[in-house]
Amino acid sequence: MKKNMKLRSLLFIALKLALPTSALAFSNAENKADILGLGLTSCADFAKYYQKNPAQVESAFFDWFAGFATGANGAMDVMGHPEQKKNLHMRPADTKRFLRVYCDQHPLATYLQASIDVMLSLPDLIEQPTQEPLK
Numbered sequence: 701m702k703k704n705m706k707l708r709s710l711l712f713i714a715l716k717l718a719l720p721t722s723a724l725a726f727s728n729a730e731n732k733a734d735i736l737g738l739g740l741t742s743c744a745d746f747a748k749y750y751q752k753n754p755a756q757v758e759s760a761f762f763d764w765f766a767g768f769a770t771g772a773n774g775a776m777d778v779m780g781h782p783e784q785k786k787n788l789h790m791r792p793a794d795t796k797r798f799l800r801v802y803c804d805q806h807p808l809a810t811y812l813q814a815s816i817d818v819m820l821s822l823p824d825l826i827e828q829p830t831q832e833p834l835k
Contacts, residue, residue: 737764737768738760738811739768740811742810743809743810744803744808758796761799762795762799768812768815770788772786772819773786786822786825787825798818
C-alpha cells in the first residue's frame with residue numbers, strides 16, 4: 701500500500717515533467733497551465749465521446765495514455781527511481797478495456813486518474829529482489 705502511494709506521487713510528478721500537449725489545459729489562479737492533454741477529460745466526457753465515435757476516440761485517448769506511460773517511465777529515470785518503472789509490454793486491447801471499465805465505474809474521475817490506475821496495476825519493469833527472512 702505504501703509503495704502504491706509513493707508510486708502515485710512519483711507518477712504525478714512524472715506527469716508534470718513529461719505530459720504530451722493538446723488543446724486541454726488545467727489553469728491555476730494566475731492563468732498558467734501546469735497540466736495539458738486529453739488526460740484532463742472527465743471519464744463521463746470520454747464515455748460520451750466514445751459513444752459517438754468509438755474507434756477514433758479510443759485511438760486518440762490511448763495514444764495519450766501511451767505517451768503518459770512512456771513519459772512517466774522516463775521521468776522515473778530522471779528522478780533517480782528506475783526501480784519504479786513499469787513494464788509497458790501489454791496488450792492494447794486489454795489496456796483500452798481497463799480504461800473504459802475504470803471510466804464507466806468512475807465518471808467523475810479524469811482519464812488521467814484512469815491512466816494512473818493502469819500504471820499501478822502493471823508489474824515493475826525491473827524485478828525487485830525479495831529479502832530473505834532473518835535467521
